Amino acid sequence: MPIKSLDYAYDHDVKNKNAIFPAVDLAEKISLISAEQKNVQAKRNEVLVLLRDALGNGRAEVRKRFDEKASGTMVVRANCFLVDQILKFVFRFVDEELYPVGVPSKGESITVVAVGGYGRGELAPQSDVDLLFLMPYKKVPRTEQVVEAMLYFLWDLHFKVGHSVRNVKECIRGSQSDLTINTSILEARYLCGEPSLFTKLRKTYDRVVRSGNGAAFIEQKLAERSERHKKVGGSRYILEPNIKEGKGGLRDLHTLFWIAKFIYQVDDISSLVKKGIFTRQEIRQFEKSQAFLWSLRCALHYLTNRPEERLSFDVQSDLANWMHYTDHAGTKGVERMMKHYFIVAKAVGGLTRIFCATLEAEHNRRSGFRLPLPFLKRKRAVEKFRLEGDRLTLKDVDSIEKSPIEMLRIFHVAQKHDLDIHPAALRKITQNLRLIKKELRESEAASRLFLSILTSPKDPEKSLRRLNESGVLARLIPDFGKVEALMQFNMYHHYTVDEHTLFSIGVLHQVEKGLLKKEAPIASEVIHKIISRKVLYVAMFLHDIAKGRKGDHSVEGAKIALRVCPRMGLTPEETETVSWLVRYHLTMSETAFSRDIDDPKTIQDFSEIVQSPERLRLLLVLTVADIRSVGPNVWNAWKASLLRDLYWRTEELLSGGLAAEGQERRVQVAWEELTKVLSDWSPKDIAEHLERGTVSYWISTDTETQHRHANLILKAEKSKSPYTADVRVDHYRQITEVTIYAADHPGLFSRVAGALAVSGASIEGATIHTLRNGMALDSFYIADAHSKGAINDTDRLETIATAIEQSLTGELKAAKLLKTLPTRLPSRVHKALKVKPRVLIDNKAxxxxxxxxxxxxxRPGLLYHLTQALTKLGLLVHSARIATYGVRAVDVFYVQSALGDKVSSEQKLKTIQKKLLEVLKV
Structure with missing residues (x-):
């Protein structure tokens, strides 16, 4: 029997369907094959070739339209149309040509149903085709033959098919026990086969599964959403987001659709306007968000040629180019595209919040925000706002129009009384953001309210996040609006600028509450000595306000602070301090992590910038909060110890402690303290040891360290060993310290660096002392190259010690071995994020x-190659500070010439710069 021409009217948005799939022509060709070819297998093969060509041509046509800048929505609809047509042809051919039956019995009938995204009518370029083969009862031989033949046909067409074979009872039973099956049946769509069977499924599902189970379905779907968010990252502002499963992604929009379809029995989200759930403006936002996300997802599938859902760094630039995002005003095109994505993700979050809160109110369930306070049971109003349940809402529908400051005041009152805000009030605020104008921004009352929210002892992060999500924060402080959803295209910052800022205020609050005493003990103590906490919180809020603009964001941010702070109601003195903090908010971390704080000049220079103990305290706390909010695992005990040491030494200098004592006196004090702890040494051994150390050694090390070094040196001298090492875990700083006592020679640092790199250790810092007896006393502070934690495994520490010894004796060839080491970060990241090589030489620091x-x-072994180059240049390394920010390495070396003085020759300095740049460019 010839296959009839198929009319298809599933999606009217797909234009010129015949160019995608010429159904009539194909039907005629298959009819000819059926009439002329008698061999069933040969007939199948010829039809397969026809359908394969039709599928390839159809996909090419859809891709062509997409490349011509048609929307992603068109792609998923057109792909769905194309696959529908192919499936119907396959079913007809299998049913009528391969396994024909005159009049099938009731048990032999079968229905092919589209489920999943395909059931919704959405099919991305690389998505699976999910099918349900529906039977009336149990399997019979013919239905098994049809299903098997269809699957083989589809596999031969290179479809990725997800399928299930069930009868109606099994579908209903599965829907009652499994949320995934429930959702698939909810959005199931009839394709071909016996239509009455599908009708029976729908009616039974509505009666048994859907009826009366709305509240349970909502709860299950929201729990599923929360679990999904945890798996792919809890924030919608992570810099490599999953655009399908992530927070604010397509799946969140699907969740809204599923709940709406289950509860209200709607097939289109726009139907929720009549139900009073969404406004027309919100429906437009839903459709715009979905269209953007679909375009992004389709481009991602086409670019990678796989079902990729994550916007990883290596594809972001290509996507930005395809979508015509260009560099503008100090912001890269890729950053502008990602900002658009994060704004859309934020909008999806807003829609989800309004939708879910409305559903909760309808189903008389309490908000997940908190349990109601006892006094709320007796009150219907709080500070001129109404209470609906345990949510704060506006007293009158026109109260915002009458007094726009109510948009800010409701957040203040909600924070004060630990209340959530009703979705109706949030919607009203969002619809009236235009009323936040210059007059309101500059009003004393608004400034007072905002400062009260920002500096409140009641978790300011949560309230500021609400303000940000509602759009009020960006309108109230336009400069903050410019960093809203702004990403930084690097691997160091894990969040957008606004998200990082809100996190940092949350960390500041935790420090103040004493919740981080273990992780940041000094900051937790110092914060309570700060005179103006208002200054600290405002500076934290403004510290990255100029990101994404031309110029140094610290310098530009300081200028913005001078302009914004008076508007917030700060005094001239407070304004100047905030501006100073914004200007120098990176200085303490840069000094601690990239300079030798054992060098008195480093402390002197830093003290000249800080100038007062109050500013030092402010800067320490701000620095700690800033680093801890950059992302997971960025803060560690080693960084904490460096900041502590810098704080203590600077505080001592500012209070006159270091200035009061000259070098000779400080050396004398060090000798006296060390002599006390060397009570088991002979006077002769003590005298010899004290003569070995240089002035810089005695001044820069503490008594405990000197004691350990003394015992190591005595052991080496008595054993006449050419090389002695001590490996210990510093639990306080969570770092492993490797101390080496060996004959000093050029390249010692480089050889040790190579051995450590080969052993999978990362050097975080190094101090090199050449003693008066010509021996080197070098300390290397190392961590695991991947986890960045201290190395404390005994076997591994022995392996490291052996590698160092073999490197010093020449047995270990580090250069060769380093070529085989994998990079710390995926190669795709290194390819996408290029760091411009730079060498800075400073003779004044x-x-x-x-x-x-x-x-x-x-890259693996970078430090080895750099120090090897320094050795070849005839330079002696005194100390090193090693830091990594994502893919960017910042290594600082304190060096002298072979004669023991600074490098002053301009020609020599140029040669150093040239050679080191060559290493960086390899």
């Missing part, structure tokens, strides 16, 4: 050393 700062792409 230290009184005794030339300071060389190297910036470049991080």
């Amino acid at each position: 230290s009184a005794s050393y030339t300071v060389i700062e190297v910036n470049g792409q991080d």
